Amino acid sequence: MKETTLPSFFWCTTHKESYEVADALFQQILDEYPPQASAQTSKLYMSFPSMKNQDHLVNLSKVLCTQKCRHLLGLKEAEAGLYPSAPAPYICIEFADPCFQERQASESKNQGDKWQAKSSTEDWINNFLGKYRLCPYTSSVTRAAVGLSSVNVPVGQVHVSVVETDRNQLRVAKLISAFWSEVVLLIQPSQKIATSLVVFPEYDEEFEAFVDVCDNIIEPTVAATQSTDFIGRAWFHPGYEADAVGHTDVIAGHAVPHRMVELFYAKSLNSSKHTESQLDYDAIAKANDKVRHTPHATINILRRSQLLAAGEYEKSLGDKKPRANSIYVRNALRIASVMNRNIP
Numbered sequence: 001m002k003e004t005t006l007p008s009f010f011w012c013t014t015h016k017e018s019y020e021v022a023d024a025l026f027q028q029i030l031d032e033y034p035p036q037a038s039a040q041t042s043k044l045y046m047s048f049p050s051m052k053n054q055d056h057l058v059n060l061s062k063v064l065c066t067q068k069c070r071h072l073l074g075l076k077e078a079e080a081g082l083y084p085s086a087p088a089p090y091i092c093i094e095f096a097d098p099c100f101q102e103r104q105a106s107e108s109k110n111q112g113d114k115w116q117a118k119s120s121t122e123d124w125i126n127n128f129l130g131k132y133r134l135c136p137y138t139s140s141v142t143r144a145a146v147g148l149s150s151v152n153v154p155v156g157q158v159h160v161s162v163v164e165t166d167r168n169q170l171r172v173a174k175l176i177s178a179f180w181s182e183v184v185l186l187i188q189p190s191q192k193i194a195t196s197l198v199v200f201p202e203y204d205e206e207f208e209a210f211v212d213v214c215d216n217i218i219e220p221t222v223a224a225t226q227s228t229d230f231i232g233r234a235w236f237h238p239g240y241e242a243d244a245v246g247h248t249d250v251i252a253g254h255a256v257p258h259r260m261v262e263l264f265y266a267k268s269l270n271s272s273k274h275t276e277s278q279l280d281y282d283a284i285a286k287a288n289d290k291v292r293h294t295p296h297a298t299i300n301i302l303r304r305s306q307l308l309a310a311g312e313y314e315k316s317l318g319d320k321k322p323r324a325n326s327i328y329v330r331n332a333l334r335i336a337s338v339m340n341r342n343i344p
Helices: 018-032 055-064 067-073 100-106 114-129 171-187 207-224 258-271 281-290 304-315 326-340
Strands: 008-011 042-047 075-081 090-095 138-140 157-162 193-199 231-236 298-303
Touching: 008 018, 018 042, 018 055, 018 090, 018 171, 055 067, 055 075, 055 090, 055 207, 067 075, 067 171, 067 207, 114 138, 114 157, 114 193, 157 171, 171 193, 171 207, 171 231, 171 298, 207 231, 231 304, 258 281, 258 326, 281 326, 298 304
Parallel strands: 008 042, 157 193
Antiparallel strands: 042 090, 075 090, 193 298, 231 298
């Protein structure tokens, strides 16, 4: 006869903001899923009496109840209870098959050396992103938010966090937990960190699986907690391919679709007095994807306040303000030129 494990209870009294709640929740999901074949089921209860917006807990429970979350995280059910119906706002998560984690861990690939991953990512920032000024406000690992001092944004560093897992960890939960931990770190008042990169080498050979987690768990939890008020995010991958994503409009986390960049490019040619080398669709698509090619699977997290400040700075430029969407055209031209010269 199989044994039934006792539920776990956590009373989280210091978590006020919804992004703090998300961080604690996914960390506990990661920690509480035991690879015990003898267990019939297990439940996790977490209460957040100081949470400012209780409705966000309900939103999170709905995300966790989606078929995609249940499948990727090995969950059976999730339910939230709010005050005054409950003594304090809480969420209850019921785990499914206890062998799920062992199966997922056994599928994990060799993720390589952590320090090599950090070094190669920093090299990409310095010698690709910064060198070709693909982001107008980042010139190197140590210099991000450059040129925004007039709108009270100090220069800061790019924080690179490489995530490691082992055979006893569920990699999907590890990626999500690492994302939310980095969000909490980035949002804290600090002049040292301007933006963050969460690097997860274990997904290097699995672009679609990586995007599946980003699009169907991370992004919905960001929306559920209204963390879009605090952060921006973008997905990068060594095999990033916008056509494989299949989007025809701008969606959170992803590159602008190739056809949209092609349209921006055509408009820029029509309005430009300068002769520029013509790019066909294939060249635009390759260059547009190349901008998203990092050495390892990566999530970029940006401060929303910094993005808003950059917008205010550009408004202050008056007639010198960049044309709308010109950055996509500029990057496509730069990278197409680089690729033609066979520079990696």
